[in-house]
Amino acid sequence: MADDMQYQFKKEIGESVEKTVKMEITPSKSPLLIIVSGIIGALLVGVVVFYVVIMRQVKNLSQTPVVLKSAEVLGVPVATVNGAPILYTDYIDDVNTLARFYRDAEQGLPAITDEQISDMAISRLVGLTMVETIADNYGVEVTTDDIDAKKTELLANFASESEAEQEVMNTYGWSLDTYIDKVIIPLIREEKTAAAFASSTDPEGAQYQTEEAHARHILFRVEQENEDATVKAQAQEVLNRVKSGEDFAKLAQEFGSDGTSQVGGDLGWFGRGVMVKEFEDAAFALEPGQVSDELVKTEFGYHIIRVDEKRLGRNFTVFMDNQLRNAQIVMRVPIHNPFELLTPPQDAGATSTQG
Numbered sequence: 386m387a388d389d390m391q392y393q394f395k396k397e398i399g400e401s402v403e404k405t406v407k408m409e410i411t412p413s414k415s416p417l418l419i420i421v422s423g424i425i426g427a428l429l430v431g432v433v434v435f436y437v438v439i440m441r442q443v444k445n446l447s448q449t450p451v452v453l454k455s456a457e458v459l460g461v462p463v464a465t466v467n468g469a470p471i472l473y474t475d476y477i478d479d480v481n482t483l484a485r486f487y488r489d490a491e492q493g494l495p496a497i498t499d500e501q502i503s504d505m506a507i508s509r510l511v512g513l514t515m516v517e518t519i520a521d522n523y524g525v526e527v528t529t530d531d532i533d534a535k536k537t538e539l540l541a542n543f544a545s546e547s548e549a550e551q552e553v554m555n556t557y558g559w560s561l562d563t564y565i566d567k568v569i570i571p572l573i574r575e576e577k578t579a580a581a582f583a584s585s586t587d588p589e590g591a592q593y594q595t596e597e598a599h600a601r602h603i604l605f606r607v608e609q610e611n612e613d614a615t616v617k618a619q620a621q622e623v624l625n626r627v628k629s630g631e632d633f634a635k636l637a638q639e640f641g642s643d644g645t646s647q648v649g650g651d652l653g654w655f656g657r658g659v660m661v662k663e664f665e666d667a668a669f670a671l672e673p674g675q676v677s678d679e680l681v682k683t684e685f686g687y688h689i690i691r692v693d694e695k696r697l698g699r700n701f702t703v704f705m706d707n708q709l710r711n712a713q714i715v716m717r718v719p720i721h722n723p724f725e726l727l728t729p730p731q732d733a734g735a736t737s738t739q740g
Contacts, residue, residue: 443473444718453477464507464716469518471510473718479506482557489555504723507716511724515708516575523581531573536565538644576653579701583654590699595657597698600668601633601650606642606686620680620687627676633691642686650691656700661685668692 442452443461453474455461462470483502520526543549546561553564582590583597605620607613623640627633634649641650657665667681671692681688714724 446477446718446720448477448481462717463720464511464714464718464722466511466514467518467713469514471507471514475510476506479509482559485558486556500721503720507720508723511709511712511714512705513571515705515712516571516578519582519705519708520574520578523578523585525574525577525581527570527573527577531577532565532569535569535573538647539569541644541647580654582701582704583656583698585699590704593699593701593704594697595700595703596669597654597656597696597700598668598671598692599654599694599696600652600671600690600692601637602645602652602664602691603627603633603637603641603650603689604643604645604686605640605688617680617687620689624676624680624689627689627691633676654696654698656698656702658700658702664688664690 442449443456443463457472457474460470461473463473463476464471480502483505484499487497487502540546540549543552550561553559553561557564559567582593603620603623605616605623607616619640623636627636634651637646637650640646645651657669659665660668661683663681663683667677667688668690671677671690673692673694675692677688677690681690709724710727712724714722716722
């Protein structure tokens with residue numbers, strides 16, 4: 386028994402000594418480490434203060450270069466759509482672009498307020514953000530070939546690429562590359578997403594099924610009212626040639642005055658609610674392979690229309706409208722929310738949570 390007690394005592398003494406030795410050899414924090422820790426702490430405090438200052442300037446809608454650059458680096462949102470951010474810098478850029486457009490536009494456009502410009506800018510960005518999310522859901526990607534094709538279609542309206550560059554700069558204050566990033570790529574994404582939605586077999590999209598047409602047209606633009614008769618006469622001559630059996634696509638390439646002329650006037654598939662009413666009514670009244678008997682007059686000029694195919698597809702426009710009505714759209718800065726009065730569709734079974 387004594388031996389056991391002695392053994393236990395020695396064991397406890399040994400463990401005590403070991404702990405003491407460990408405590409004695411454990412180094413204390415060095416002065417350098419303390420200094421470095423203090424610097425890091427000060428930097429973190431500085432970053433927080435800087436962020437608070439920038440956010441305060443953003444809420445005041447500041448457009449100073451320092452605030453815009455800082456907001457870009459920090460990814461400061463002006464709004465969120467279902468949690469997805471819309472960047473403050475994108476909003477300011479669109480606001481300034483629209484303001485420039487209306488400032489430099491020819492006389493005849495109605496007067497517009499700063500709030501209306503803001504509404505247009507945020508509405509565009511909300512729509513683009515929602516389309517981008519839906520495109521991801523359908524696996525839609527914009528390829529280099531897509532961009533090149535659309536760029537070629539755009540440049541067909543100008544004598545040269547430099548002329549197109551100048552027109553874009555005069556109208557929007559953008560380079561052609563910026564125009565492609567901000568307009569062309571989103572347009573392609575929306576077109577491809579609409580096509581993916583239309584051909585989808587997803588049961589949730591069945592309620593949006595509607596008639597669609599694949600059509601071509603030849604557009605004769607009327608730029609001035611006093612040239613209406615001349616343009617109409619030329620359009621009628623071409624319509625007579627179409628009726629006599631000449632190739633529609635070749636005539637569209639020769640006489641068409643919009644970007645579709647380069648692809649034989651091909652407009653692709655579209656549903657109701659996409660084209661202007663006069664064009665829509667005429668197109669959906671035609672059977673596949675049929676050409677309009679008369680010229681179709683719209684705000685753009687005179688059209689010759691041919692419908693190539695018809696089908697039952699899913700109406701992307703109605704689908705997007707419902708998505709918008711059910712979206713949670715929150716403004717993060719004190720600007721008007723143009724969506725706050727939207728109500729969800731009766732058959733959607735969801736509640737609007739805009740704020």
